[in-house]
Amino acid sequence: xxxxxxxxxxxxxxxxxxxxxxxxxxxxxxxxxxxxxxxxxxxxxxxxxxxxxxxxxxxxxxxxxxxxxxxxxxxxxxxxxxxxxxxxxxxxxxxxxxxxxxxxxxxxxxxxxxxxxxxxxxxxxxxxxxxxxxxxxxxxxxxxxxxxxxxxxxxxxxxxxxxxxxxxxxxxxxxxxxxxxxxxxxxxxxxxxxxxxxxxxxxxxxxxxxxxxxxxxxxxxxxxxxxxxxxxxxxxxxxxxxxxxxxxxxxxxxxxxxxxxxxxxxxxxxxxxxxxxxxxxxxxxxxxxxxxxxxxxxxxxxxxxxxxxxxxxxxxxxxxxxxxxxxxxxxxxxxxxxxxxxxxxxxxxxxxxxxxxxxxxxxxxxxxxxxxxxxxxxxxxxxxxxxxxxxxxxxxxxxxxxxxxxxxxxxxxxxxxxxxxxxxxxxxxxxxxxxxxxxxxxxxxxxxxxxxxxxxxxxxxxxxxxxxxxxxxxxxxxxxxxxxxxxxxxxxxxxxxxxxxxxxxxxxxxxxxxxxxxxx
Amino acid sequence: xxxxxxxxxxxxxxxxxxxxxxxxxxxxxxxxxxxxxxxx
Numbered sequence: 001x002x003x004x005x006x007x008x009x010x011x012x013x014x015x016x017x018x019x020x021x022x023x024x025x026x027x028x029x030x031x032x033x034x035x036x037x038x039x040x041x042x043x044x045x046x047x048x049x050x051x052x053x054x055x056x057x058x059x060x061x062x063x064x065x066x067x068x069x070x071x072x073x074x075x076x077x078x079x080x081x082x083x084x085x086x087x088x089x090x091x092x093x094x095x096x097x098x099x100x101x102x103x104x105x106x107x108x109x110x111x112x113x114x115x116x117x118x119x120x121x122x123x124x125x126x127x128x129x130x131x132x133x134x135x136x137x138x139x140x141x142x143x144x145x146x147x148x149x150x151x152x153x154x155x156x157x158x159x160x161x162x163x164x165x166x167x168x169x170x171x172x173x174x175x176x177x178x179x180x181x182x183x184x185x186x187x188x189x190x191x192x193x194x195x196x197x198x199x200x201x202x203x204x205x206x207x208x209x210x211x212x213x214x215x216x217x218x219x220x221x222x223x224x225x226x227x228x229x230x231x232x233x234x235x236x237x238x239x240x241x242x243x244x245x246x247x248x249x250x251x252x253x254x255x256x257x258x259x260x261x262x263x264x265x266x267x268x269x270x271x272x273x274x275x276x277x278x279x280x281x282x283x284x285x286x287x288x289x290x291x292x293x294x295x296x297x298x299x300x301x302x303x304x305x306x307x308x309x310x311x312x313x314x315x316x317x318x319x320x321x322x323x324x325x326x327x328x329x330x331x332x333x334x335x336x337x338x339x340x341x342x343x344x345x346x347x348x349x350x351x352x353x354x355x356x357x358x359x360x361x362x363x364x365x366x367x368x369x370x371x372x373x374x375x376x377x378x379x380x381x382x383x384x385x386x387x388x389x390x391x392x393x394x395x396x397x398x399x400x401x402x403x404x405x406x407x408x409x410x411x412x413x414x415x416x417x418x419x420x421x422x423x424x425x426x427x428x429x430x431x432x433x434x435x436x437x438x439x440x441x442x443x444x445x446x447x448x449x450x451x452x453x454x455x456x457x458x459x460x461x462x463x464x465x466x467x468x469x470x471x472x473x474x475x476x477x478x479x480x481x482x483x484x485x486x487x488x489x490x491x492x493x494x495x496x497x498x499x500x501x502x503x504x505x506x507x508x509x510x511x512x513x514x515x516x517x518x519x520x
Numbered sequence: 521x522x523x524x525x526x527x528x529x530x531x532x533x534x535x536x537x538x539x540x541x542x543x544x545x546x547x548x549x550x551x552x553x554x555x556x557x558x559x560x
Contacts, residue, residue, distance in 0.1 A: 039545075180527065222548065234536065
């Protein structure tokens with residue numbers, strides 16, 4: 001068994017998490033604000049009202065600041081696949097590289113080309129051409145997200161591929177299966193709508209600040225209406241796609257679902273924890289109660305995960321020890337293997353691959369055929385062969401559990417917030433209490449917290465896998481000195497923090513300046 | 521068709537954008553009718 005440098009693995013994970021989390025500070029605002037701006041500019045073109053043009057240009061300036069820094073962090077993220085995760089890139093680059101390349105060639109180029117027209121084309125191109133450019137930026141930004149999320153969805157649920165033992169690489173055999181994987185499509189819709197909700201809250205929060213200051217009142221009121229409607233519609237859709245995500249996780253990543261709910265012992269008619277706290281130090285094989293306290297909805301987890309209130313939801317212990325029955329993707333009822341059995345079969349697969357290569361070199365056709373068959377029979381558990389301890393298939397349960405519950409609670413809070421704002425606009429004639437305006441500003445950091453915790457659930461909850469069941473994170477890293485990763489971690493940390501501070505300072509300055517023409 | 525449910529689910533994205541846009545326009549018009557002096 002190969003020895004893995006855990007320090008290297010942990011620093012590589014930390015660096016990728018750092019880059020991804022900083023990147024995700026900028027991306028959701030870009031995704032949502034692009035459409036809000038497109039709506040506003042459409043209103044300008046349709047009505048000819050110059051105030052809409054001023055409003056559009058104001059939000060466009062904030063969009064531009066955010067977009068530029070988002071691109072800088074995104075490029076570093078893609079390079080890290082080569083520098084820090086070269087084993088991963090080598091093993092599945094033929095599949096993972098395709099959506100990334102399409103993202104760069106089609107979506108990002110489209111977005112980047114038309115963003116120039118969007119910013120510099122006022123009075124140089126016709127109104128309609130400018131409007132089309134703005135819409136294409138919005139669509140392009142979101143299509144970029146589609147391809148990245150298709151790649152991420154494939155890592156959570158590898159589909160449309162086969163393993164080629166001659167090259168020891170995974171290769172794509174069906175592009176459509178990769179693109180239209182239910183995990184990928186659901187992930188795309190859930191992620192972009194979270195960006196829409198964040199952008200709507202951002203627009204309302206900034207507008208609330210203007211109302212508190214008694215400045216740019218018309219800009220603030222119109223922006224609040226557009227953003228609150230957009231936010232309410234998309235936050236309800238976000239809840240729907242969240243339900244879709246829970247269903248997909250239950251089918252494809254049951255350990256993640258168990259961690260999200262702190263479910264150690266599987267049960268039929270499993271409840272959904274609404275609010276709860278986990279017992280610190282709880283292990284899957286002890287008798288401690290997993291929860292210090294909990295408020296739960298009976299049978300809801302079974303219903304969300306399996307569309308039946310009485311369905312059995314396996315817990316962490318069941319997934320480690322096996323023995324429960326489940327229905328596989330072909331509709332066949334099976335008894336689940338224990339993690340130990342899966343590890344054994346994974347090791348058989350890895351050994352069969354080595355023996356296959358050796359037999360091929362020796363022109364031993366009988367051994368080639370035998371080892372190929374052995375590899376095929378056990379490939380489903382290939383990744384388990386890199387693990388040594390059954391416990392290592394358990395992700396960080398408290399981090400996944402709390403992140404999930406914070407995300408869900410904030411998601412429902414946002415629906416209520418948008419409803420409250422629209423009620424005050426239409427039934428109280430915009431007489432919004434100062435405390436509610438201050439609350440609106442406070443909602444901005446909460447939206448970012450919800451967005452980040454969502455990704456923590458997705459990425460921490462799927463550990464130890466970088467590709468579900470096929471490649472564990474420990475086997476995916478580049479074999480480089482961990483000190484090199486440490487140094488670049490702190491270097492990136494410093495640069496990203498400086499970029500974030502710069503962005504915030506420029507944003508605040510621009511918000512203080514407000515709309516250039518007129519201060520109605 | 522094999523991927524029909526995924527394709528339909530993906531198409532909900534432009535539909536969502538269209539609904540959001542139409543509702544935003546309606547909301548703005550409705551508000552402007554109620555507050556004509558503010559928008560003069």
